[in-house]
Amino acid sequence: MAELTLTALGKRFDSHVALTEVSATFDDGEFVALLGPSGCGKTTLLRLLAGFEAPTEGEIAVDGTLVASARSGKLLPPEERNMGIVFQSYALWPHMSVARNVAYPLEVRGFSRAERRTRVAAALEMTGLTDYADRMPAALSGGQRQRVALARSLVADPSAVLLDEPLANLDLSLRATMQEAFAAFHQRTGATMVYVTHDQTEAMAMADRVAVMDGGRIRQFATPEVLYSEPADAFVAGFVGDGAVVPVEPCGPSDTGDVTVRLLGQEVSARARVAGPDRLCIRPEDITLGDEGALRAEVRQCTYLGGRFRLRLIAEGGLDLVAFSTARVRQGASLGLTIGRPWGFAAEVAHG
Amino acid sequence: MTPKMATNMGGSRSGDWLLSALMGLAILLTLAPVVRLLVEGVSGPAGFSLAPVAEVLAQSTTLSALWHSIFTAGVGTVISVILGGAFAFLVALTDIRAKGALVFCLMIPMMIPPQITALAWTQVMGPSSVLLKTIGLAPPLGSPQPLHSPLGIAVLLGIQHTSIVFLTLRAGLRAIPPEAVEAARISGARGLRLWWQVVLPLSVPSLAAGTAMAFVTALGNFGIPAMLGIPAGYSTLPTLIYQRLAGLGTSVLTEVAVLALLIGVVALAGVLLNRLFLRRRAYGLIGLANRPLEVSLRHLRLPVELALWLVIFAILVLPLLALAATSLVPAYGVPLNWQTISLGGWYEALFRQPVTARAFGNSFLLATGAAVVLMAISLPLAWVMLRRPNRLSRTFDLLVDLPYALPGVVLAIACILLFINLPLTDLTLYGTIWIIFIAYIARFFTVMLRPVQSALAQLDPAMEEAAQSAGASLGRRLRTIILPLTAPAAAAGAILVFLTAFNELTVSALLWSSGTETLGVVIFNLEDSGETVMASAVSVAVVGVVIVLMGAIQLASRRLPKGVVPWQN
Numbered sequence: 025m026a027e028l029t030l031t032a033l034g035k036r037f038d039s040h041v042a043l044t045e046v047s048a049t050f051d052d053g054e055f056v057a058l059l060g061p062s063g064c065g066k067t068t069l070l071r072l073l074a075g076f077e078a079p080t081e082g083e084i085a086v087d088g089t090l091v092a093s094a095r096s097g098k099l100l101p102p103e104e105r106n107m108g109i110v111f112q113s114y115a116l117w118p119h120m121s122v123a124r125n126v127a128y129p130l131e132v133r134g135f136s137r138a139e140r141r142t143r144v145a146a147a148l149e150m151t152g153l154t155d156y157a158d159r160m161p162a163a164l165s166g167g168q169r170q171r172v173a174l175a176r177s178l179v180a181d182p183s184a185v186l187l188d189e190p191l192a193n194l195d196l197s198l199r200a201t202m203q204e205a206f207a208a209f210h211q212r213t214g215a216t217m218v219y220v221t222h223d224q225t226e227a228m229a230m231a232d233r234v235a236v237m238d239g240g241r242i243r244q245f246a247t248p249e250v251l252y253s254e255p256a257d258a259f260v261a262g263f264v265g266d267g268a269v270v271p272v273e274p275c276g277p278s279d280t281g282d283v284t285v286r287l288l289g290q291e292v293s294a295r296a297r298v299a300g301p302d303r304l305c306i307r308p309e310d311i312t313l314g315d316e317g318a319l320r321a322e323v324r325q326c327t328y329l330g331g332r333f334r335l336r337l338i339a340e341g342g343l344d345l346v347a348f349s350t351a352r353v354r355q356g357a358s359l360g361l362t363i364g365r366p367w368g369f370a371a372e373v374a375h376g
Numbered sequence: 377m378t379p380k381m382a383t384n385m386g387g388s389r390s391g392d393w394l395l396s397a398l399m400g401l402a403i404l405l406t407l408a409p410v411v412r413l414l415v416e417g418v419s420g421p422a423g424f425s426l427a428p429v430a431e432v433l434a435q436s437t438t439l440s441a442l443w444h445s446i447f448t449a450g451v452g453t454v455i456s457v458i459l460g461g462a463f464a465f466l467v468a469l470t471d472i473r474a475k476g477a478l479v480f481c482l483m484i485p486m487m488i489p490p491q492i493t494a495l496a497w498t499q500v501m502g503p504s505s506v507l508l509k510t511i512g513l514a515p516p517l518g519s520p521q522p523l524h525s526p527l528g529i530a531v532l533l534g535i536q537h538t539s540i541v542f543l544t545l546r547a548g549l550r551a552i553p554p555e556a557v558e559a560a561r562i563s564g565a566r567g568l569r570l571w572w573q574v575v576l577p578l579s580v581p582s583l584a585a586g587t588a589m590a591f592v593t594a595l596g597n598f599g600i601p602a603m604l605g606i607p608a609g610y611s612t613l614p615t616l617i618y619q620r621l622a623g624l625g626t627s628v629l630t631e632v633a634v635l636a637l638l639i640g641v642v643a644l645a646g647v648l649l650n651r652l653f654l655r656r657r658a659y660g661l662i663g664l665a666n667r668p669l670e671v672s673l674r675h676l677r678l679p680v681e682l683a684l685w686l687v688i689f690a691i692l693v694l695p696l697l698a699l700a701a702t703s704l705v706p707a708y709g710v711p712l713n714w715q716t717i718s719l720g721g722w723y724e725a726l727f728r729q730p731v732t733a734r735a736f737g738n739s740f741l742l743a744t745g746a747a748v749v750l751m752a753i754s755l756p757l758a759w760v761m762l763r764r765p766n767r768l769s770r771t772f773d774l775l776v777d778l779p780y781a782l783p784g785v786v787l788a789i790a791c792i793l794l795f796i797n798l799p800l801t802d803l804t805l806y807g808t809i810w811i812i813f814i815a816y817i818a819r820f821f822t823v824m825l826r827p828v829q830s831a832l833a834q835l836d837p838a839m840e841e842a843a844q845s846a847g848a849s850l851g852r853r854l855r856t857i858i859l860p861l862t863a864p865a866a867a868a869g870a871i872l873v874f875l876t877a878f879n880e881l882t883v884s885a886l887l888w889s890s891g892t893e894t895l896g897v898v899i900f901n902l903e904d905s906g907e908t909v910m911a912s913a914v915s916v917a918v919v920g921v922v923i924v925l926m927g928a929i930q931l932a933s934r935r936l937p938k939g940v941v942p943w944q945n
């Protein structure tokens with residue numbers, strides 16, 4: 025169990041900047057997801073936490089104790105950090121049986137044979153691998169290998185578990201099962217977990233808080249519901265959830281405590297943390313469709329999502345919007361829209 | 377990043393000083409001889425001087441030997457590439473049968489010492505050939521031995537090094553994912569087009585690597601030009617060095633050092649040319665080569681198989697038969713038949729001459745020792761070079777091939793220069809078995825290191841990082857994760873080191889003294905003093921031992937982990 029504190033962390037590979045100005049605190053026992061497009065630095069951040077890479081700027085502390093610092097050059101090696109890690113490639117040792125793979129961290133820590141046996145049995149039991157203890161990794165399915173890697177990372181009660189896209193290679197149903205297993209493990213042990221993924225549904229479903237990353241920065245670090253309803257910038261709004269980001273003119277505060285903005289000549293009342301937002305994030309739920317309505321839009325595409333239809337709309341100024349409908353709508357039909365309390369933010373966000 | 381942090385990277389420092397010491401030792405072993413040679417080559421009576429270089433280069437014997445070396449090695453390499461390339465493509469890509477047996481037979485010429493190859497072939501041809509006499513086809517006495525010629529040397533060099541090209545190319549072909557070829561076939565490519573447009577371009581890097589290695593090895597070959605060229609008055613650089621040294625002793629060391637450097641320069645030029653060529657053409661291969669390709673030859677299969685076995689017969693069985701025939705006559709030149717057959721030569725060579733038994737013992741000890749020591753230091757060394765590269769280790773990586781690429785004679789001279797007086801003492805290693813041992817370590821370092829390096833490079837680094845996260849220290853990771861996973865490659869390297877060291881002649885030819893003879897030396901000396909029958913007998917015995925050893929490894933291969941048998945990869 026550990027609290028991980030990152031302070032102005034940066035990592036440069038030669039001239040390529042992989043991470044800059046990353047500051048965050050992962051609370052003790054928290055389940056944190058790192059979410060972002062390919063190449064945004066998720067793996068790099070994870071490897072910094074594990075100690076496989078040294079930061080080129082800033083520092084990392086575990087429970088208040090400095091483990092890596094670019095300034096002093098201090099770097100606690102991975103073998104002394106007491107963390108568990110699950111690699112995307114699993115990295116099982118092909119020359120050891122499943123039980124030996126899982127027992128290895130205990131052997132290294134000098135546990136007695138009896139203690140090892142009970143702990144390994146418990147870890148295998150928890151991951152449903154008891155019957156496979158004596159198999160070699162080559163004789164396992166992808167999902168089973170994945171569970172071995174998980175069991176191995178958990179067996180020694182690490183203070184934090186780092187997972188790098190551990191479910192990327194699995195099929196949908198196995199994914200769901202494994203997600204439940206992670207959640208259950210997290211609940212039982214209370215270990216701090218850092219989970220890398222580029223699947224937003226996975227991140228939103230499992231994590232207490234999600235750090236959305238892009239271009240080597242954390243764009244927003246918040247709970248899933250805040251990310252969805254109050255995105256900090258256009259990137260987060262576009263990357264998380266469905267909907268559209270549109271430019272607006274700010275008109276000042278409204279009497280209900282919201283702000284008023286002008287969208288295509290119409291006054292719209294919006295939630296915001298800044299006084300004069302010039303962008304709106306309009307989620308499909310924010311749009312009510314009707315024949316009447318101040319705004320008019322044409323239906324470009326209608327896709328069935330199961331239970332409801334997703335409409336792609338083009339509004340008067342050439343504006344792209346997304347809305348949900350309970351009935352199928354003909355392509356080319358013209359609809360009226362009412363927009364209720366979307367989220368407003370300023371396009372220019374000062375970073376750092 | 378500060379330098380201090382760079383050394384901290386990857387964690388534990390516990391084993392670091394040990395690894396640094398190891399690195400230092402390895403560099404000392406492999407590079408000191410070469411450096412010493414360089415120093416000798418450019419020093420006159422009063423310190424640094426290029427005069428010896430100019431003097432040696434001005435001699436016409438030097439230039440003609442240089443040309444002879446390049447010619448024989450060049451033509452020999454062409455032959456190696458044609459033979460080895462054909463075998464590799466057919467064995468790796470088609471559905472011919474009995475591949476295992478073919479590969480095994482093709483490996484044997486490489487394991488047979490070159491001077492035995494030369495001896496065997498002179499027994500196939502020429503006026504004194506026991507084989508020809510026995511079947512009544514011998515040319516009249518006094519007619520020339522056709523192999524005592526530049527082309528004869530080149531052909532035998534080519535045969536000797538066929539398996540080098542074969543092994544390198546086959547390894548490369550195996551790495552081609554079958555999907556690449558299958559995708560081309562689906563697109564309509566077939567037959568020669570498939571081969572020319574897909575397979576060949578993808579195998580160019582390994583073909584080039586094999587070619588360079590065959591050339592460099594041929595350049596340094598001593599046994600074949602010594603046995604065939606010296607009687608004909610045709611010198612290559614290695615034999616010229618040998619003759620200079622044998623004629624005038626250590627007083628010509630400087631001159632000899634320059635000659636040695638000259639071979640080194642040509643060899644290095646070959647290697648660099650190859651690297652330059654490859655830089656523009658190494659394609660990364662995507663996908664896993666899990667299934668071997670098996671293009672069906674259909675009605676051509678039987679003729680192709682017959683042709684391959686005919687080649688094996690010509691380059692392996694025929695010379696060995698001739699050698700065996702020669703070892704069974706009472707005196708050289710007598711035809712072999714039921715009246716003349718005699719085991720006298722065998723008895724005399726193996727039981728009456730104590731030197732033979734001694735040489736068997738020496739060669740066995742040297743080869744085993746070299747294999748064991750190299751295996752022990754190569755793994756940690758390869759690890760340091762891969763995971764903590766610095767300028768030192770990169771230099772070492774570039775130069776570790778040098779003692780192997782340099783002709784054995786050159787390395788031998790370098791070792792003499794280095795060890796004739798141990799620094800700070802009155803001791804000398806010259807004349808002891810240790811000088812041969814150290815020379816072997818230097819020479820065969822790369823044979824051991826390269827397979828381990830490539831096995832290590834293929835390991836997913838996450839394997840080791842997972843252990844590191846589990847809390848394992850460096851030593852423990854090396855022992856429990858890295859060692860078991862690279863053991864097959866290390867064992868393969870060790871087998872190669874043993875087999876090559878067991879038969880080695882070129883290095884020991886200059887380093888032996890009474891009591892430290894190796895097998896190569898014994899055979900060479902017997903032949904040199906006209907005892908062709910006894911030389912043949914010892915040769916057949918050595919070849920027999922090699923084949924039995926290889927056969928034992930082959931038989932055990934089913935119970936060994938995949939990758940241990942070097943010719944099976």
Ligand SMILES: Nc1ncnc2c1ncn2[C@@H]1O[C@H](COP(=O)(O)OP(=O)(O)OP(=O)(O)O)[C@@H](O)[C@H]1O
Nearest residue numbers: 037040041042061062063064065066067068069222
């Ligand atoms: N060892 C390295 N040397 C140089 N550049 C690197 C290195 N490792 C990562 N990078 C670069 O740093 C950036 C971030 O890489 P990282 O692996 O952290 O991305 P990621 O977010 O994990 O992406 P993905 O989702 O595709 O795995 C990339 O542009 C990558 O090319």
Ligand SMILES: [Mg+2]
Nearest residue numbers: 066067068188
């Ligand atoms: Mg990644």
